């Protein structure tokens with residue numbers, strides 16, 4: 001799942017490619033907006049809001065897109081081969097004279113009035129990488145349901161926006177509690193560290209192509225637990241464990257060290 005930092009990087013690339021330039025190509029391949037034409041309009045800016053991408057164009061319109069599990073925006077120069085996937089996976093194309101942005105496998109592509117953007121993203125909690133970041137509100141949101149497992153509460157973007165499945169596992173490791181610990185059982189000093197730690201993790205990775213939470217760029221040592229089962233914990237050498245957390249479509253692979261992290265496990 002794209003994390004807040006991935007979406008932020010996508011927003012920056014799109015902004016660099018499109019902002020300040022007039023669109024000469026516009027093709028939204030979703031039934032509802034298939035006839036919409038944005039050519040002739042200048043792109044004003046591209047920003048990330050949580051995991052949502054907002055491309056604002058002249059005339060008070062915003063193209064809202066979401067990457068969810070495996071969506072992506074690729075940027076191409078004229079004549080460059082498009083390598084983001086087969087043509088039937090293309091959901092949106094926006095281009096000017098020097099760059100073409102192609103959105104692949106985007107589960108959400110919709111045109112909104114810029115004034116009504118909050119209808120699409122207003123349900124999000126404070127954004128870890130946004131100007132509205134507010135650690136106290138984020139923490140209060142997390143504690144609204146004290147019985148909820150920490151890992152699930154961290155992924156719920158209504159609490160705080162930007163944490164995906166990788167940072168969920170990594171953050172729980174750094175806090176030394178399992179993702180199954182009920183939020184209400186977090187020791188107070190641990191809870192107090194959580195918002196700042198989450199923000200530091202995302203900020204440290206905002207401009208990096210690979211995610212690093214350990215401080216080491218060696219392959220296999222970039223993350224403490226995510227994707228590492230059953231290899232030994234980098235801290236105590238105990239085999240890392242893996243189980244799914246959440247139910248139905250929200251089930252996510254989750255990793256932890258049974259020695260370094262305290263709390264219930266499945």
Ligand SMILES: [Zn+2]
Pocket residue numbers: 233234235236237238257258259260261
């Ligand atoms: Zn360990």
